[in-house]
Amino acid sequence: xxxxxxxxxxxxxxxxxxxxxxxxxxxxxxxxxxxxxxxxxxxxxxxxxxxxxxxxxxxxxxxxxxxxxxxxxxxxxxxxxxxxxxxxxxxxxxxxxxxxxxxxxxxxxxxxxxxxxxxxxxxxxxxxxxxxxxxxxxxxxxxxxxxxxxxxxxxxxxxxxxxxxxxxxxxxxxxxxxxxxxxxxxxxxxxxxxxxxxxxxxxxxxxxxxxxxxxxxxxxxxxxxxxxxxxxxxxxxxxxxxxxxxxxxxxxxxxxxxxxxxxxxxxxxxxxxxx
Numbered sequence: 001x002x003x004x005x006x007x008x009x010x011x012x013x014x015x016x017x018x019x020x021x022x023x024x025x026x027x028x029x030x031x032x033x034x035x036x037x038x039x040x041x042x043x044x045x046x047x048x049x050x051x052x053x054x055x056x057x058x059x060x061x062x063x064x065x066x067x068x069x070x071x072x073x074x075x076x077x078x079x080x081x082x083x084x085x086x087x088x089x090x091x092x093x094x095x096x097x098x099x100x101x102x103x104x105x106x107x108x109x110x111x112x113x114x115x116x117x118x119x120x121x122x123x124x125x126x127x128x129x130x131x132x133x134x135x136x137x138x139x140x141x142x143x144x145x146x147x148x149x150x151x152x153x154x155x156x157x158x159x160x161x162x163x164x165x166x167x168x169x170x171x172x173x174x175x176x177x178x179x180x181x182x183x184x185x186x187x188x189x190x191x192x193x194x195x196x197x198x199x200x201x202x203x204x205x206x207x208x209x210x211x212x213x214x215x216x217x218x219x220x221x222x223x224x225x226x227x228x229x230x231x232x233x234x235x236x237x238x239x240x241x242x243x244x245x246x247x248x249x250x251x252x253x254x255x256x257x258x259x260x261x262x263x264x265x266x267x268x269x270x271x272x273x274x275x
Contacts, residue, residue, distance in 0.1 A: 001274050003265045004243040005258060006034035006207070008067055009214060010251065017043060019051040021254060022060055028258040032063035034243045035099065038070040038108075041092040052098050063241055064205060065096050066105035066148070068134075075111045075130050076123050076157070085130065089137045097141055103205050103241065104143050105179055106134060109150035114157040123157050128170040135173035146179040146205045151187035161185065162194040165202045177204040182229055183246070186211040192232035199236040206233070208265075209246030216246050216261040220268060230272040239275045 005025035007018025017039040025033055033055065040048060055062060073080045073088065096104070114123040131147065138145045147164040158167055164178035180195055180203055195203070210217045220226050244261050248254040268274070 001239055001269055002031040002063065002241045003262055004032040004034050004063055004241055005030045006036075006064075006066065006243045006245040008034075008036050008245055009209070009247040010254075011036060011039065017048075017051060019054055022051075022054060022058060024255040025258060026058045026060045028255055029262050030060075030244075030258070032061045032241065034064040034066055034105075034245070035062050035096075035101075036067035037065040037092050037096055037104070038067050040065070040099075041088075041095045042070065043095075048095065055099065062096075062099035062101050064103040064105060064243060065099070065101045066107055066243075066245075068092060068104060068106060069108035069111045071110060073108070073111055074113075076118060076126060077113050077115050079126070086133065086137075089134065093137055093141050093143070096143075101143055104134070104138050104145050105148050105205060106131065106145060107148035107150055107179075109154035112150065112155045112157045120157070124167055124170055127158065127167055128172075131167060131171035131176050132173050135171065135175040139175040144204055145173075145176045147176065148179040148181060148207070149184050149188075150181075151184040153187060159184070160188050160190045160194070161198070161203075162190070165194070165198045168202055178202040179205045179207065180233075181207040181245075183207070183209040183211055183214055185229075186225060192228050195229075195232045196235055199232065199238060203236065203238055203240070205240055206238070206242045207245040208242055209244070214246050216244060216248055216257045217264045218257070218260045219264065220271070226268065227272070230268045230274065234272045234274050237275070
């Protein structure tokens, strides 16, 4: 199992792709870095090349890209024209290609907000159409697409792992799967039954943050739901990536808290038999 770090939650206040945290993530011992694709795509090409050079000098792979759509791009509410979406995906995947990601995460909660007057079935079909497009384009780059559920605090559509699997099944694309996010699962109080039932076939990536403050986990005893979650991952034989996607208590605390979180992940993997 690979453990990665993602700077997404630290980028709310500024622009950029979080390269400033990459050296600390590598020094903390993480196996990979998960970059925000929309930010990466919007960067000046020279700055993007500098980021790539940094990652290569650190020997820190970009296994995953997430936050793939820009904030202004919508798929359901006042949807962005299809040709603009297609053109953006081409640019985004071109920008990501030098970083050689293996997984692309369709989270982008704002893009999945369903208008109240739109039937849920129609919303899912429209999202499935996008997922087919994403599946086609990402396959051209040798990248696997996964659908991330986002909790009710962020969207009103595709909120649980069950929902993500439902959408992946509707898309019916050989390159589209699902993601499990511990933080969102806890907000939705969804438990692990769907993960255990569907995860072996559909789970290809996972995100993790402590529910308290969406912070970094540090101790298996701090949350009674940690054990069932890791037991479920082990039970389905999950061996993919698990990304730390949370917020440190401060930018200055990032390194120490990232070290503690990685120790937590490794302890959980050893205790519950994750490979």
